[in-house]
Amino acid sequence: MKIALLGYGKMGKEIEQIALQRGHEIVLTINDTNLEDLTIENLSKADVAIEFSTPSTVLSNIDLCFKASTPIVVGTTGWYAEFDKIKERSLTEGKALFHATNFSIGVNITFHINKVLAKIMNAFPEYEVQMEEIHHTQKLDHPSGTAITLAEGVIENLDRKQNYADWLNDGSNEKPEVASDSVLIEALRQEAVPGTHTVSYVSSIDRIDLRHEAFNRKGFATGAVVAAEWLKDKKGVFTMKDMLSF
Ligand SMILES: NC(=O)C1=CN([C@@H]2O[C@H](COP(=O)(O)OP(=O)(O)OC[C@H]3O[C@@H](n4cnc5c(N)ncnc54)[C@H](O)[C@@H]3O)[C@@H](O)[C@H]2O)C=CC1
Numbered sequence: 173m174k175i176a177l178l179g180y181g182k183m184g185k186e187i188e189q190i191a192l193q194r195g196h197e198i199v200l201t202i203n204d205t206n207l208e209d210l211t212i213e214n215l216s217k218a219d220v221a222i223e224f225s226t227p228s229t230v231l232s233n234i235d236l237c238f239k240a241s242t243p244i245v246v247g248t249t250g251w252y253a254e255f256d257k258i259k260e261r262s263l264t265e266g267k268a269l270f271h272a273t274n275f276s277i278g279v280n281i282t283f284h285i286n287k288v289l290a291k292i293m294n295a296f297p298e299y300e301v302q303m304e305e306i307h308h309t310q311k312l313d314h315p316s317g318t319a320i321t322l323a324e325g326v327i328e329n330l331d332r333k334q335n336y337a338d339w340l341n342d343g344s345n346e347k348p349e350v351a352s353d354s355v356l357i358e359a360l361r362q363e364a365v366p367g368t369h370t371v372s373y374v375s376s377i378d379r380i381d382l383r384h385e386a387f388n389r390k391g392f393a394t395g396a397v398v399a400a401e402w403l404k405d406k407k408g409v410f411t412m413k414d415m416l417s418f
């Protein structure tokens with residue numbers, strides 16, 4: 173498969189290694205030093221594009237891939253406010269889009285358990301739910317896309333929670349008070365952490381933690397390449413649940 177890598181930073185480079193190991197060819201790599209190569213003509217030479225760039229560049233990259241009719245796998249986070257518009261456009265124009273806030277199998281298993289646990293906790297109002305995400309200091313968005321997906325899983329299944337609140341705990345501010353129907357997501361930034369997410373249920377007598385810790389970026393990168401292989405000849409909008417069998 174011929175792959176275009178839109179975003180050739182930490183994730184783009186990790187994806188390149190996995191793609192080559194799986195027998196694919198990288199026909200285009202884009203970062204902020206060669207944007208002149210980011211053309212519809214170049215994109216149309218790829219069977220699929222894998223997009224891990226920045227929250228401020230992802231939408232124009234999706235637009236270019238749609239114009240080139242190149243299926244696109246999007247891992248970039250921090251753009252989901254625009255998701256409904258992009259989905260609508262993809263469906264009406266017959267394009268192919270695969271998106272996920274987290275491509276790792278371990279996190280997707282965690283997403284599933286999180287929903288089951290939230291449903292169980294309806295019967296136990298003495299537990300308060302809270303969330304924490306820890307990432308490297310270069311991360312541009314907060315809370316992480318994964319934390320938002322976890323919060324959505326709680327909100328869909330735990331009747332006493334209706335929304336989430338974001339707290340970037342960088343030492344300059346106090347823990348905010350949040351309404352009782354809100355899940356607080358605490359975002360911490362620490363040197364070189366690939367991504368750690370914890371959903372906690374805390375009562376006055378004990379605490380239950382559901383925690384996923386990525387040791388490196390291989391899980392994210394492998395998931396993105398497998399998603400690209402899966403997407404290649406499809407049209408429509410897909411995510412990990414469509415590809416995984418649980
Ligand atoms: N869904 C998932 O499983 C994962 C998602 N991510 C997300 O992927 C994104 C990228 O993460 P990293 O690789 O760690 O960031 P990074 O900062 O290391 O790399 C971003 C790259 O995008 C490039 N870039 C800037 N403008 C561009 C443009 N117009 N078109 C294409 N590339 C452009 C930059 O030069 C840089 O090379 C972030 O939004 C992050 O949250 C990261 C890991 C896993």
Ligand SMILES: O=C(O)C1=N[C@H](C(=O)O)C[C@H](O)C1
Nearest residue numbers: 249273311316317318366367
């Ligand atoms: O920026 C990152 O690094 C990561 N971003 C994704 C997110 O926002 O959830 C996925 C992973 O946690 C790493």
